[in-house]
Amino acid sequence: MSSWHEFIFMGKHGAYVWSSYLMSLIVLVGLFVGFRMMLKSLKKQVLSEAAAPDAQKQQARKLKVSQAD
Amino acid sequence: MANGWRWFHQLGSPKYLFQKTGQWLPWIWAATLILLGVGLYYSLWASPIEVRQGQGHTVRIMYVHVPAAALSMIAYIAMAIAAIVGLVWKMKMAFAVVRSIAPVGAAMTFLALFTGSVWGKPTWGTWWEWDARMTSELLLLFLYLGYIALHASFSDRSKADKAGAILAIVGVINIPIIYFSVKWWNTLHQGYSVTQKGALAPEFQTPLFLMLAGIYLLFAALVIMRLRAEIILRNQKARWVTDWATGATSKRGES
Numbered sequence: 236m237s238s239w240h241e242f243i244f245m246g247k248h249g250a251y252v253w254s255s256y257l258m259s260l261i262v263l264v265g266l267f268v269g270f271r272m273m274l275k276s277l278k279k280q281v282l283s284e285a286a287a288p289d290a291q292k293q294q295a296r297k298l299k300v301s302q303a304d
Numbered sequence: 305m306a307n308g309w310r311w312f313h314q315l316g317s318p319k320y321l322f323q324k325t326g327q328w329l330p331w332i333w334a335a336t337l338i339l340l341g342v343g344l345y346y347s348l349w350a351s352p353i354e355v356r357q358g359q360g361h362t363v364r365i366m367y368v369h370v371p372a373a374a375l376s377m378i379a380y381i382a383m384a385i386a387a388i389v390g391l392v393w394k395m396k397m398a399f400a401v402v403r404s405i406a407p408v409g410a411a412m413t414f415l416a417l418f419t420g421s422v423w424g425k426p427t428w429g430t431w432w433e434w435d436a437r438m439t440s441e442l443l444l445l446f447l448y449l450g451y452i453a454l455h456a457s458f459s460d461r462s463k464a465d466k467a468g469a470i471l472a473i474v475g476v477i478n479i480p481i482i483y484f485s486v487k488w489w490n491t492l493h494q495g496y497s498v499t500q501k502g503a504l505a506p507e508f509q510t511p512l513f514l515m516l517a518g519i520y521l522l523f524a525a526l527v528i529m530r531l532r533a534e535i536i537l538r539n540q541k542a543r544w545v546t547d548w549a550t551g552a553t554s555k556r557g558e559s
Binding site: 236242245246247248249251252254255256258259262263266267270271273274277278280281282284285 | 348349350353360361362364365368369372407408411414415418419422423425426522526529530532533536537540545546548549550
């Protein structure tokens with residue numbers, strides 16, 4: 236590579252080279268963002284389920300432990 | 305050997321697998337970013353243009369096309385192996401791995417087709433040709449999408465896992481067809497350049513091998529991310545998942 240001009244235009248083939256790299260970037264970043272969002276929304280779901288009947292759950296566990304003693 | 309088996313069994317535990325992958329992931333990402341950074345510098349800037357075939361700068365498309373195409377096949381083989389492990393050893397986490405590889409493998413297949421098409425236009429004068437290499441690669445994309453659709457069509461997850469695993473195993477027959485297509489048939493697509501000695505000039509090897517390593521690692525990182533989400537999805541009721549979500553893992557993990 237001899238100049239920025241050559242880097243950008245890739246000697247007439249800029250559109251081909253850059254569209255390949257750009258599409259790869261879009262698809263791979265898309266997967267990254269999608270998977271991250273999936274784990275985050277699952278975490279939220281688990282939290283909201285855990286929050287609701289929390290008081291009862293804790294008691295049930297304590298009861299079991301005391302019986303074992 | 306005994307240690308190997310114990311490790312294999314431990315990986316079957318969702319909690320262990322989730323914790324371990326959580327520890328590995330930052331390192332894999334760090335290595336991925338370094339390799340891709342150097343790889344992109346070489347593939348887009350510090351490598352020469354191709355003159356012998358008159359490709360000029362379009363040779364740079366190779367540095368994403370070849371890794372994507374290689375991974376599209378390797379990912380499918382990995383899927384089939386995980387599917388066999390799941391069916392033979394009744395290992396649920398193996399099915400989670402199969403499901404996690406599918407979208408990333410499909411993306412790699414799409415990228416191989418897309419970059420190949422964009423590369424084909426300036427070099428061959430056509431975006432697409434129904435030759436054996438391209439047609440079988442397109443079939444691979446449909447196998448990935450078919451697996452995802454089949455898996456989604458069952459409401460019972462264990463049935464979805466088994467049906468999907470069978471599709472993954474049967475579909476592996478397509479892989480040697482893709483790989484050997486350039487040898488068996490007279491294709492527009494060129495023959496081997498990576499596995500055959502002397503086919504690729506050394507100045508193109510540096511960027512290609514860097515990008516291969518970087519994109520392989522990126523693939524691993526993405527599959528692991530998807531796998532971690534899949535583990536949580538499948539174990540939402542487990543206590544350790546609740547602990548993880550509330551941030552209580554560190555306290556309970558030691559006791």
